[in-house]
Each structure stands twice: as structure tokens, then as C-alpha cells.
Amino acid sequence: MDLLAHLPALQVVVPMLSAPLIVMLQPRGLAWAGATAAALLSFAIAIALTFAVLDGQTLQYAMGGWPAPYGIALSVDAFSAIVLLVITGASSAALLAAKPSIDQQIESERQPLFYAAWLLVLSGLVGIVVAADAFNIFVFMEISSLASYILIAGGPNRRALPAVFKYLMMGTIGATFYLIGVGLIYMMTGTLNLADIQVRLSDVTDINPLLVAAGFITIGLALKAAVFPMHVWVPNAYTYAPHMVTVFLAACATKVALYVLIRFDYMIFQTTLADHQMQFAMFAMPLAIIGILVASSVAMFEGNLKRLLASSSIAQIGYILLGASFISIIGLSASAMHMFNHALAKGGLFLAVACLAYHYRDLRLSQLGGAGARMPWTCAAIVVCGLSLIGVPGTAGFISKWLLINAALQSGPWGWGLVAIILISSLMAVFYVWRIVEAIYFQAPIEEDAPKAEAPIQMLLVTGLVALLNIYFGIFPQVPLELANSAAALLLEGAK
């Protein structure tokens, strides 16, 4: 029995089976420990998978031994590995730090169910990434979405409820659009396996249904990925969710939908539809640019810390989409790198926000005066992750911005304009990160002589670790860079 061969299946199975088990764990206080153990185990699996695909090969797995295209296939390549690392890493970091914050925000008798929903989100998200057929992607997408509605609605603030309702509406419409597109493709090819679709589509002569399918799938996934202007569910959902849920979802939920969008488009539509690369670029690039500029300017004038960071997340989705719209190796590796680096930066920021929220109930910037003196370590982490979000050299954010600028320069005569846009939006990021720094360090304290009161040590340690990783991957980006490059090469190979 070679355990390595079964890792793609275990990646999904471990969190999925752990979810019902931790509900039954006695005493109930063990739920957190069980969930964290399951998350760490799937993080370990993701790391093992990453090393297996580092040299650019693709792992195939046939469920139950039934070979594709008849059986259900799973596959893991370099691109999946990056996203798997982001998902499982974010979930592990958030869960490790979560206990004090969750104890504060969720009643103890509901906690086992809450952690079970968390693991279901985790297994749904990794399922999307490893699934190699279009319909399973839909099923995993709905598993993760339904569970994430529960997580977001779990918070103590009643405003979370209308936010979740909106998310549920838009998320379901997005998933249903995707389902329509998959149905149309099935109608034309008679298969759901992605690799098999690619082969059989070359024989299809009537391409009109495929064009319609491309439209439905792109719009549906763009809704799920919060691509501008389909992002309206994000700010409230992130703002009113329990703080630790925001850490987890902001780091990976929208990126997974973007992963499916990129994979689907490069693998299926660009290989079979004439001029589709052009169509995709013409669709994605304007949305990405407008999204970056609009969301960054909203963030510049936002008063609530969590909502400011949520707006910035929408802008970052724009960067990832912009990289993908260049249809070049360097552009795609910029996208993949930015998925990784933004998860580090934003995950770290939201972790630090959760630490702040441990003592500050009101997260409006105007109410955070004196935080720098009261919680020095937390605020130091905010500064480091903020610098990474801006893309200052020496932090992880710089690597992906640099790649993105290179990709823009190589993209043709419009390159300089795009570089200007990236620089302008980075300046906007400087502005909104500075507003946070000003609020926590230079604003007059709300309470005079408040005692020093840091967040609990386990939250601080994880936050500090993520902040340090932002610097580490800024100086030694080799591993994610190698992954991103081979991911880009694989994607473009599929598109030829």
C-alpha cells in the first residue's frame, strides 16, 4: 500500500469525515482540538502533495479504481498544489489561533457544530481543487458555500444575517449558472471529465452551445469569485462574519472560484474555441482594471477596519484576474503567486484584526486610538502584513507585483498604461494602509492610560508567524515561484 498514491483522495476525505466526528466528541471542549488536528493533517497532506508535483508532473487518482473517463477522477498538479497550500494553510493558521476569539463570539454549546461546518468548508474547497470533472466541482462548490453561509451567520452581530442572505442568493445564482454551462457542454460532448471534454470538443462542429456555455460558466464563477462588478456580497459578509471566519474565507474562498475559472477557461475553452483567448482577455482585463481602481478607492475612504480590508480584497482579485488575462506564462505565474502572497498578507492582516477585536469591540478606525501602545505586537504584525499588501520590496507582496509589472510590460503596446495602473493602485494601497497605521499609532487614545493588554498568546504567536512568513517568502520565494512557473507552463500547454 503506497500511501502517497492515495493522498489526493485523503485530502478531501480527512476533513469531510472529521466533520461529523467532532460533533460527537465528548467532552465538547475537544471540538476545537479535533478540528485543528484535522486541519493540520490536511495541511500536511497538501505539503506532501506539493513536493510530489514540484517537478511539474500531474498526479492522477481514480476513485474506487474505476479509470477515467468512466470513474470519478481526481488530479493534482502544480497549480492545484499552490491553491491547496493556501486553503489548508489558511484554515490551519486560523484554527490554531481561533480558540480565544471563537470562545468570545460563539456560545459554547454551538461550537462543535460550528467547527464541523468549518471542516465542511475546508473539504469542499479542497474538493473543488482536486476534482477533475466538471460536475464534482459543482457539488464541492455547493458543499463549501452552504457551510460557509453557516460560518458567516454564526457571528454575534445581527447584520451578518442579511449579509449571508445576499451571499446565499448571489452564490446560488453563480453556482446555477455554472451548472447550466456544464449541462451545455455535456450536451455537446457526452462527458464531464475535464480532460475528456478537451479531447472530444475538437470533434464538435456546432460551437454556438459552447459559446453560451463559456458565457454562463465565466459569469457564474466570476460571481463566486467576487470579480468586479459582481462583488457586492463581499464587504458585508466579511465584515460581520466572526473574525476567525474572515481570516479563513478572505484568504482562500474567492481564490478557489478564480482557480476554477482560470483552469476551465485555459483548459477547455481556449483550446477549442477560435479567438477565445482574445475574448477572455477582452472580458477579463477591463473588469480587472476597473475592479482594482474602484475597490482601492473605496478602501481609501472606508471607516471600518474590516470593511476596508474586504474592499482591498476585491482589488486583489482584480490583480489575480489581470495576470490571467495576459495569456502568457509570466502573467499566469504572477496570478498564481498573487493567490499565494495575498493569502499571506490578507490572512495575516485579518488575524491581527482578530487580535485587536479581542479588546476593541468597535473596529471603526476612529475608535482604535492608542492600540499601538496597548497591543504593540499585534500592531507590529499589522504593519508588516500591510507592507506586504502594498508590495514593498522584501515582503511577499513585492514578488507578485513585480511579476505582474513584468507581465504587463511584455503584453504589448498597452503595457506601460497597465504598469501605470498597477503603480497607481499600489499608491492607493499605501494610502489606505497608512490610514490604519495612523489610526493605531498616532491617533489620540480613546481611554487615557489604558493598561497594556495583548491578545492571548496563541493568537499572537500565529499572527506573528504569518507576519514573519510574509518577510520570509519575500526574501526566499523559490518554492512558490517554482510552483507558479510550472503551473503557468502546464496551463498554457493545455491551451495550445
Next chain:
Amino acid sequence: MKLLEMLGYYNYWVFAILLAIGLYAVIRKTNLIKKLIGLSIFQSAVFLMYITMDKVEGGTAPIIQAGVENPIFSNPLPQVLILTAIVVGVSTLSLGLAMVVRIKECYGTIEENEILDAD
């Protein structure tokens, strides 16, 4: 002739119309329950599309029978897929209704504009 041919695809027409009705209700209605009803109609439309495309003219259930040579089967796979999608739809609907119940408890109303005014 062309028109008749187009009308012949009436299942797909119904699919498109139901899809539009559902989407309209989701966007336009302010009552949260009505929004959910719209969402349900929207999802059911897709079920109809899948069920329609698997039908083969004269086809029966894919069961091998003695004495029947070269039988024509309808494709069972889309029906299985849509069974899964129906389960997803039911879970979404029940979760949505649960949210509406909690919104009613917290806000005392299920009208979207009144909820917006309340905060």
C-alpha cells in the same frame, strides 16, 4: 417550417422562460421569502434543461430485457446528476429559509428595505 422546428424545442423555451422568471423574482422582489421562491424556480429551470437533454425519442429506461433486441435507451446520467442538484437545491432552500426565520427574529420583518432601514 423553421418556426415549427423552433417551437418543437418547447422544453428549452420553458427552461429559458422559467430561468428569466426566477431571476426576475430574485432581483426585483423585496420580500425575502419571495426571493427564495424565485431562487427555487431558477434552479428548477436548470433541472428541466438536464432532464430534457437526456431524452432520446422512443427511448426507455436503461434496463436490459429478454426478447428486446437493440433497445433504445434514454441517457440515465443527467437524471443522476440532477438528483444531486435537487438535493443541493433543497439544502440551499432550507438554509435560506432558516436565515429568514432568524432575520425575522432579529429584525421583526422580512422586507429587504425595512431591514436596511433598521441598521
